[in-house]
Amino acid sequence: MVDIDTGRVVAHEALSRASSYGVPVAPDRLLHDAYQSGRADDLDSLFIESALRAAAAQGLLTPHSLFVNVEPISLANGFITAPLLSAPPLVIEITERALTADPGALLTAAAALRAAGHLIAIDDLGAEPASLALLPLLAPEIVKLDMNLIRRQPDRTTAAMMTAVAAYAERSGALVLAEGVETAEHITRARALGASVAQGWHFGKPSETAGDAPGVTVRPSGPGRHSAIRERDSSDVTPFGVVAASTPLRVGDRAMLVQVSILLEERALAAGDSAVLLSTFQSEDNITEATRRRYDRLIESGCLLTAYSTxxxxxxxxxxxxxxxxxxxxxxxxxxxVLLTADYAAALTAREIDPSRHREGLYEFVLTTDRDLVTRSAGALLSR
Structure with a gap:
């Protein structure tokens, strides 16, 4: 991994390679077979321990000078190897698909890794549209752009990615890294997308030897980093508690809140597969047939949807x-x-003023478009 401005190597990535009876086995095939046999955790542990041994043998001991990949299933299962938790400070790469598959498990794992001194990098950003909306939830210190963003002709998707990453990096101080750089043109594209560090064959092919590197550095946390993590572990934290603590309450009736809810659902529908929508319903009785029809449309649009009810x-x-x-x-x-998209965030949160007078349908509520508050509200839900 090379600083684009200086050309200096700043870090290395540990790549998984294996062979069977002297014949190389493609990493994708190896992972596929491990998942099929239920041994993905074991394979992940083997890769991590092998990478740490190789790094130690070659003197790669500088904090955050080695990037190591961790498989999504290891995170979802709460499987963080002991060697990883006791290793020198690393950069842990988490694939984008983990961000959309099980956000709650991912946040728990990220907290454990950070507590051990590691930095978090989100890998292949750009392959899953909804990951842009979830980016502030994970709050990675490093964003690795998917190589297709560097190599393909720019389009609206590229522009949306560039805008979202720039906004996140500006708020959080995160470092942006471009993958798959093979030509001078790719370097130009990487700069345009906001990358200051790059990796790829333009700088050299993978090697079994590597010299020590200074490690990546990131700016101190801005207001956009770790915002969703601060209160995530407390079971009594809710969206209402997050938002009402800093925003004046208003009073509205049920009919008005229904219309606001539908409006946010329509915003999610328009955003399609780049939207994340989290809804609570108090009781399952509140999930009417009309609600189910609207949610069926949201699911068809590709919206990442979660519903909470007693x-x-x-x-x-x-x-x-x-x-x-x-x-x-x-x-x-x-x-x-709670709605998050790449370029929009909103949360409606309400509590009934007097449940014993339910027919009156009066609620204290807050409607906010403050991205930090919305992200923290989403974190409070996803921790459950």
Missing amino acids: GASAALPHPARSVTVDDADPLAAEWDV
């Missing part, structure tokens, strides 16, 4: 997630609609 699960069609909330959870008393 009692029976909302039972939304795959790939939407349905989460059952315990009656004792403060979230059970809330009406929340």
Whole structure:
């Protein structure tokens, strides 16, 4: 990995390579077979331990000078190897697909890795549209752009990615790294996308030897980094608690809040597969047939959708997630609609003023488009 301005090597990435009876085995095939046999955790551990041994043998001991990949299933299973937690400070690469597959498990794993002194890099950003909306939730210190963004002709998707990454990097101080750089033209494109560090065959092919490197450096955390993580572990933190602590409450009736909720759903529908929508329903009885029809359309659009309710699960069609909330959870008393897209964020959060007078349908509520508050609200939900 090379500083684009100086041409200096600043870090190395550990690449997984294996062979069978002297014949190389493609990493993708190896991972596929490991997943199929239920041994992906074991393979991940083997790769990590091998990378750490090789780095130590070659003197790569400078903090954050070695990038190591961790598979999504290892994170989802809560599987973080002991060698990784006790290793010198590394940069842990987490693939973009982990961000959309199980955000809650990913946030828990990221917190454990950061506590061990590691930095987090999101890998292949740009392959999954919804990952742009979730980027502030993970709050990675390093953003690795998918190589297709560097190599293909610019289009609206590229422009949207460039805008979203620039906004996140400006707010958080994150370092942007371009992958797959093979030509001088790719370097120009990488600069345009905001990258200051790059990797690829333009700088050299993978090698079994490597010299020590100074490691990557990132600016001190800005207001956009770790915002969703600060209160994530507390079970009594809810979107209402996050937003109402700093925003004046208003009073509205049920009919008005329904229309605001539908408006946010329509914004999510327009954003399609780049939208993340999280909704709470107090009771499953509030999930009407009309609601299900609207949510079916959201699912068809590719929106990353999660519904929270007490009692029976909302039972939304795959790939939407349905989460059952315990009656004792403060979230059970809330009406929340949290929307994140690459360029828009909004949260409606409300509590009934007097549940014993339910027919009156009066609520204290907040509607905010403050991205930091919306991101923290999303984190409060995804931690469940």
